[in-house]
Amino acid sequence: MSRGESAMRPITVLSQASQFKSHNLFTRGQANRLIFVIPLKRVITVPTLRPLEQFVCDVCGDLIENVEDGYVIYRCENYRDCGFKIIHQGRCDDNKAPKSEALKEFLGARGLIMLTGFLSPGPIIINLTHPEIDESPKSLDEFTDFFRRVQVPFYEEARQKFNQPGLLHEFHGDNELFPYFEETLRDICDTEFDD
Numbered sequence: 001m002s003r004g005e006s007a008m009r010p011i012t013v014l015s016q017a018s019q020f021k022s023h024n025l026f027t028r029g030q031a032n033r034l035i036f037v038i039p040l041k042r043v044i045t046v047p048t049l050r051p052l053e054q055f056v057c058d059v060c061g062d063l064i065e066n067v068e069d070g071y072v073i074y075r076c077e078n079y080r081d082c083g084f085k086i087i088h089q090g091r092c093d094d095n096k097a098p099k100s101e102a103l104k105e106f107l108g109a110r111g112l113i114m115l116t117g118f119l120s121p122g123p124i125i126i127n128l129t130h131p132e133i134d135e136s137p138k139s140l141d142e143f144t145d146f147f148r149r150v151q152v153p154f155y156e157e158a159r160q161k162f163n164q165p166g167l168l169h170e171f172h173g174d175n176e177l178f179p180y181f182e183e184t185l186r187d188i189c190d191t192e193f194d195d
């Protein structure tokens, strides 16, 4: 059963010896052809999210089981958008957020237009109006996180581990892109890191 077919994967009980497997996705220094293989404790975790179909609610912390149940809320400060949250529509919406959109609007190719629209109005509007006010997101760190949640497979699930000391230790010294490639994120999902 592939990850895309179900939110639940079978639990695999690994022997003590097999819990530590070398995994070449964690190979560093490919550019200069050096190979370092880091032993990682690998266990199967359940449940898992269906990539880009299921999300974790930023209000209640529970699973958003279907895209149709998801909602995005945010606000604007000095013309700049911020506070992006993915939440359960209705159930976790206190109706206080001044801006909102259905989660599905941020997914797929159409979602890329929505997301890049936060970064630039694009050449046609720029040529027409010559905007002078910076309306880009207030925090590009926050916006990049949101962008990747709705566009990059396995980011949403892997993201739940981004503050774990064991994970931070594993990626110490890596460049800023390596942790977020799909293959690396999938590996993070399947790895149990030390706290």
Ligand SMILES: [Zn+2]
Residues within 6 Å of the ligand: 057, 058, 059, 060, 061, 062, 087, 088, 091, 092
């Ligand atoms: Zn919720």
